[in-house]
Amino acid sequence: MRLSRAGKRVKFSHSSPEALEAVLQTEISADPQLRDGHRNVFIVVESVYSMDGDVAPISDFLEVAERLLPCKNGHFIVDEAHATGVFGPRGAGVVQQLGVEERIFIRMHTFGKALASHGGMMKDLCLRTGLIGLLAIVLCCSDTRDYLINYARTLIYTTALGFPFLASIRSAYELLAGGETVQLQRRLSQLIIYFRTRLESLSAWGPSVLEVDHFTNSPIFSLRSQVPRELASVCQQEGYIVRAIMPPTVPAGKERVRVCLHTGNTMEEIDGLIETIQKWLHQTEKKPARL
Ligand SMILES: Cc1ncc(COP(=O)(O)O)c(C=O)c1O
Structure with missing residues (x-):
């Protein structure tokens, strides 16, 4: 959140659509620019939480944000680290399991869990207009991709992984894509x-x-x-x-x-x-x- 340069950063209670609604309502009533769509809200969640293993109620979160921000200025960023390879069609994650991928601004997948590897620069493997990641795949629109390439310090200043890791990640993705998993x-x-x-x-x-x-x-x-x-x-x-x-x-x-x-x-x-x-x-x- 610190690195995001967001003007304001607000937390809401763990995995609670009610808490998200309360926070959004407070912020929207205090800021007309949020109400009229001139400012954006980015809502960041994990799809499978790393410690309790609980699955985020993503559809309920979407319903809340889309209702309270009808100008479509609510954007979800979903970390699928623990869902990759485990949930969804061919391990594509919870978002695809729910069929809500078109309503998610960014999906992030990593390779250190089910894929038994590390991160990697995987542009060619992204499902949509994906962006490279040094430690993750970021599935996003092309504007976001350009933005991250130019502004994301952790991406700009990190050395890409070596070939052996890329090869192992590619192999894992080939197994996923081929239905072998x-x-x-x-x-x-x-x-x-x-x-x-x-x-x-x-x-x-x-x-x-x-x-x-x-x-x-x-x-x-x-x-x-x-x-x-x-x-x-x-x-x-x-x-x-x-x-x-x-x-x-x-x-x-x-x-x-x-x-x-x-x-x-x-x-x-x-x-x-x-x-x-x-x-x-x-x-x-x-x-x-x-x-
Ligand atoms: C929620 C979450 N996102 C991302 C990561 C990083 O994943 P990886 O180790 O596959 O790079 C972790 C690691 O534990 C995590 O728990």
Whole structure:
């Protein structure tokens, strides 16, 4: 937001169309230029949030902005980093899954998650009039592309990635475009459903030990605990690569163990992880209060 040179920067509550509406209403009533379309509003969201794995209510956000800004001066920028390769037709993201791509000003895709690579300069691979990115693809109109090439300092002053990364990203995109990953996407959704079902067996534990009631359709799961390092370490000792996420990455009180599933996981691995957590919970229960 700082780098955007926006005249005014306002936050709204996480993933809340009501909060967006309240913020927009306040700003519009204070600024006639917003009302008559002479000033722009850029609304920036992630499609899949990186920590809780929840999916943004993009259609509801669009409805709010289009209703309150009928001069079409509300522009959405959607970061699809965690949706790329996982959601939408051939992994094209949540925006395309919803079929609202024509109503989104910018979609940004990165390559470090499902594509198992890094960023890249990918002009030729953009689906529409896309822009290059050093760390991302930016799907946008040609004016925005020209603007970013000339004004985006982080783009101008960053060296492009080397050929091996570009080659690996291209290979991943060829697999996506060729439909070869559709089966993997399907397999991942089965694993997500299975893990969610298995996690239900843990929900009897009180929130002071483990909170597992917030599930999404994404492969990112957040197991809230007051002792996430301890839980993560127990899982790691059993061979599961999961991480404790602590403040300031998440707000204090929202510490968790983050579990990210991938297509290569098996149901047996999920069973094993659940059993490891269950065993830890039983041992934790027997210990005196030490939270
Ligand atoms: C929301 C979001 N956008 C972008 C990125 C950067 O993605 P990448 O690592 O693929 O370049 C991240 C990385 O975690 C992220 O969480």
